[in-house]
Amino acid sequence: MKYYLEERIGNPELFTGRKKELTFFLKWIREIKERKSKSTAILARRKMGKTALLERLYNITFDYNNGIVPYFISVSPKS
Ligand SMILES: Nc1ncnc2c1ncn2[C@@H]1O[C@H](COP(=O)(O)OP(=O)(O)O)[C@@H](O)[C@H]1O
Ligand SMILES: [Mg+2]
Numbered sequence: 001m002k003y004y005l006e007e008r009i010g011n012p013e014l015f016t017g018r019k020k021e022l023t024f025f026l027k028w029i030r031e032i033k034e035r036k037s038k039s040t041a042i043l044a045r046r047k048m049g050k051t052a053l054l055e056r057l058y059n060i061t062f063d064y065n066n067g068i069v070p071y072f073i074s075v076s077p078k079s
Pocket of ligand 2: 050051052
């Protein structure tokens with residue numbers, strides 16, 4: 001698979017686990033076309049892997065190229 005969005009993890013091979021989460025969200029992404037999916041938030045403490053998961057979902061979805069166009073926006077908190 002080509003990695004269209006550069007993942008902050010660096011080397012994509014470093015990504016491990018998250019099978020359950022990927023399965024859940026890939027089904028969720030598939031069901032967007034059937035209008036079954038509701039807006040969903042991922043809540044976890046910092047450094048738990050939220051961004052890494054979303055970046056990987058983006059790349060899988062972009063690569064699959066089956067009528068769902070992912071977009072990724074990152075907002076930095078004001079310091
Ligand atoms: N599935 C994973 N496999 C390996 N390393 C991961 C994974 N998810 C996150 N990491 C690493 O853990 C750190 C925190 O991940 P990150 O996605 O930035 O967390 P969050 O967005 O929840 O704050 C990063 O250095 C990232 O590369
Ligand atoms: Mg993050």
